[in-house]
Amino acid sequence: MPKRKPAGIGTFDLEPGRVIAGKYRIISKLGSGWESEVFRVAEVRTDIERTAKLFFPERNPGGRTLKRFARKLHKLRHCPIVIQYHTEETFRYRGRQVSFLVSEYVVGETLAEFLKGRPGKRLSPFEAVHLLYSIAKGVEDIHALGEYHGDLHDDNIIVSRFGLEFEVKLIDLFYWDRPKGENRKDDICDLVRLFYESTGGARHYARQPLAVRYICSGLKRSLILKKFPTVSRLCRHLETMEW
Ligand SMILES: Nc1ncnc2c1ncn2[C@@H]1O[C@H](COP(=O)(O)OP(=O)(O)O)[C@@H](O)[C@H]1O
Ligand SMILES: [Mg+2]
Structure with missing residues (x-):
């Protein structure tokens, strides 16, 4: 047997x-x-x-x-x-x-829990831009080392402080593939999707200010990557964007 x-x-x-x-x-x-x-x-x-x-x-x-x-x-x-x-x-x-x-151990709550506790379960455009910037700046450091996160979603981000700026930590990184440019592009698109979701997603998209819709790009991958071919480009855009 x-x-x-x-x-x-x-x-x-x-x-x-x-x-x-x-x-x-x-x-x-x-x-x-x-x-x-x-x-x-x-x-x-x-x-x-x-x-x-x-x-x-x-x-x-x-x-x-x-x-x-x-x-x-x-x-x-x-x-x-x-x-x-x-x-x-x-x-x-x-x-x-x-x-x-x-x-x-990071003291705080996941981004998913944090968003649930906000009025209307979403952020204002101003708050969402700050959240996106905090995460994108952190991801910029990861990409600068040739690495990637690989699974950026609201359960893998812990919000440990929220005031004028967000303090966030990333957990649960994907670690199976050798890093490739494609993985970093996925991270950029995931960041934009997180931003879109944090502002209220599809239900509120049409009424968002142009500055928000410009970043979200209708969630079209090719359009996102054309505007932001690297996460650094996304960071520079957020630093200099006009409201
Ligand atoms: N370092 C950490 N500090 C605080 N909470 C954590 C930490 N790591 C994980 N968690 C919590 O545990 C949950 C599951 O952990 P995670 O690493 O994402 O594993 P998986 O998604 O495979 O279950 C997270 O969504 C988060 O709520
Ligand atoms: Mg997880």
């Missing part, structure tokens, strides 16, 4: 208070994806909060998935918009060796 493959873990059932790798106390589960689950944890000795991304062993053969993600975060360690990588650890779970990646 062929040997049966061990069943996948499916989900990590870790109660708040449980300590993993002797160092991190589980606080709560933050999210669940195809290759990993993300937990809010606290260092046992310092009580400092961290984020732990626990990889399903079947999606992390030889630790290669974790290694790719860790190396990408490390490469981007001087980009202030990207979460900081701390370390990697392993622990035993139901007889399996599980690896996890520890990064900073």
Whole structure:
């Protein structure tokens, strides 16, 4: 009889208070994806909060998935918009060796949650331009290193402060492909789509000021990339645009 493959873990059932790798106390589960689950944890000795991304062993053969993600975060360690990588650890779970990646915990709310809490669930054009500029400036640093985010949407952006300017952090970067120009173009189009959504999307588009519609370009990829072939061009446009 062929040997049966061990069943996948499916989900990590870790109660708040449980300590993993002797160092991190589980606080709560933050999210669940195809290759990993993300937990809010606290260092046992310092009580400092961290984020732990626990990889399903079947999606992390030889630790290669974790290694790719860790190396990408490390490469981007001087980009202030990207979460900081701390370390990697392993622990035993139901007889399996599980690896996890520890990064900073960002206090704030996802952009999706933040927008839900705004009047009309959207931003004014002025606020939206500031939000777009904060994210685009951060992405400019990433692209300057030849890298890309790869999955820019409102659940992968954490708003940690909002006043005259936005302070945002990017999480959950895509790390499978070698960076290509096409990946950076996707980031630019994703930024414009985020801007469009933050102003209220299709329902409000026709009534937006020309300055907003100029950036959104009707969400036409070719038009967006003609106006903003690089994210730096988008940043320079925002710095000098007339209202
Ligand atoms: N470093 C972090 N600081 C604060 N919250 C985080 C952090 N990383 C992830 N989260 C929260 O956990 C959710 C899921 O994490 P994410 O890395 O996007 O994994 P996935 O989308 O694969 O579930 C995020 O949408 C966010 O709410
Ligand atoms: Mg995510």
